[in-house]
Amino acid sequence: xxxxxxxxxxxxxxxxxxxxxxxxxxxxxxxxxxxxxxxxxxxxxxxxxxxxxxxxxxxxxxxxxxxxxxxxxxxxxxxxxxxxxxxxxxx
Numbered sequence: 374x375x376x377x378x379x380x381x382x383x384x385x386x387x388x389x390x391x392x393x394x395x396x397x398x399x400x401x402x403x404x405x406x407x408x409x410x411x412x413x414x415x416x417x418x419x420x421x422x423x424x425x426x427x428x429x430x431x432x433x434x435x436x437x438x439x440x441x442x443x444x445x446x447x448x449x450x451x452x453x454x455x456x457x458x459x460x461x462x463x464x
Contacts, residue, residue, distance in 0.1 A: 398462065399428060399435035408460050409444070419444050438462075 406413045416436075420427055425440040 398438045400438070400441065402434055402436065405436050405441055405444075423447070 402413045402416045406416045409416070419425065420434075420436070420440075423443060425443055426437065427440060428435040428437065
């Protein structure tokens with residue numbers, strides 16, 4: 374089939390699809406707090422104190438998996454950190 378006006382090119386479709394697959398997992402403050410067994414206020418403090426990258430979606434905050442790893446790198450061994458991250462991913 375020829376690609377014409379108004380039809381997306383296959384390369385653009387592939388780029389869109391691959392971009393979606395590469396999207397980082399995002400968590401709510403409550404999800405992070407539950408798995409770290411701390412309050413959401415503590416998560417707020419960690420975000421502020423460690424200057425962690427987060428996403429603001431309207432009035433909500435989403436915390437990327439890389440930021441959760443940064444929190445855990447500060448205070449835990451690799452095995453403990455992986456166990457918590459895997460627990461969050463199962464939610």
